[in-house]
Amino acid sequence: MDYGTTDAELALEAEEMKTLDPETEKLLHGYTEEEWLTWYNALVVIATRECKKRYWRTGKDGHLPEGYSPETIVQEAIARLFDGRRQWNHLEYPGNSPIGILRATVESIAGDLVRSQEHKRYAYLESAADDDDDDDSEGRAERLLHQSRKNAYQLSLPPDRTVYLSGVLSRIEARVEDRADLSSYLACLLRELKRSQIAEELKVSPDRVDELRKQFLARTDDIYQELFGGKQQAQKKGGA
């Protein structure tokens, strides 16, 4: 009997209709509000750090391209997981928490945005310098200006920013110098050790590392507030 479509064709068509996998769908709809808020805040912290890195790398602060902010980067990552644009590989990111896959997505989006803007800026400066072939003095002055901006972007940061960061580090060191455990914790951070490596280095449990972090931040809160611009923003809001 001819059923019009073979079983093999039906199976092939089913494969082509792939979308959000049911396991992910079930998980995403099952999380509590508190779980979502915890992950949201954690991801905003990660996104903010990614965006701030850009400032220290390029000297360019302020708005991200395409109207993005750390919050909207996180929303975009979550939306991609919900609509299946980002597939949750449960072997690569095991467990019921989406924080691993979402973190990777946030870092990827932030990285793309920063690269895109840095590329645009570089391309603009390159093009402006190369296209400007007027031989008059105004043209030459313009060309020199573009060239100097391009070089500034490529080669160096203003010395005051480097000095400022060194100053921040010194102030943090001074703030914890009376506590050997916190000084050791800071030394581990400066060696870019991860939580488990810090635990191993200090011969304490990972929970103790979390406790040290809390104590470290309690002592240095105002310095970090300044580093992230929180103090200035709070003052602006208060003054507005």
Next chain:
Amino acid sequence: MSEKDSTDKVFESLTAWMDSPDTMDLAELRQVRRMMGDNVEQSEREFLSWLGNLKGGLEETAAMLEIESILSSAKKLGLDAPGLADATELSVVLVMKLDRRLIDFGSIPEKIFDVLANALHAAKALVTEYLQQPPVLATEARFRANENPKVPEPQNFFDAVRSDKSIGEERRVALLALSGER
């Protein structure tokens, strides 16, 4: 190391504690965000509202299209054909045949209406009504140019189960056992 690299490194080191926010609880994360100058309460309110719209939008779309076809309804719920086959303990081929109404309505066990309605979050009456309609032709792209499309004759459900090469033996046995319940 260049000055730029060095500055990068200092900033990354100073903020290395932010590298494991998954080990922070909600209270600590809120504190960290406040430290960064964020209005946490407002940000969370906006996020929850956005998340509600995201979830609500998906569910609303699924409800609106619930009987357009079995597979499109399943897709709106995030289920593809294998996902629906698993949720209903059928096979991909059976799910596709039911979607196309290539199965004789009178031969479909009552339980199949229940499991489909349950998996699609739809009323059983709507699923029944959908499966009662005439068979659907294969998609246009799969017709051979030199053949006229034929409206296929529906297959008996249990014949389809017996001839299905894609189904696991356990599921086949369970489905064939439904023949005694009709």
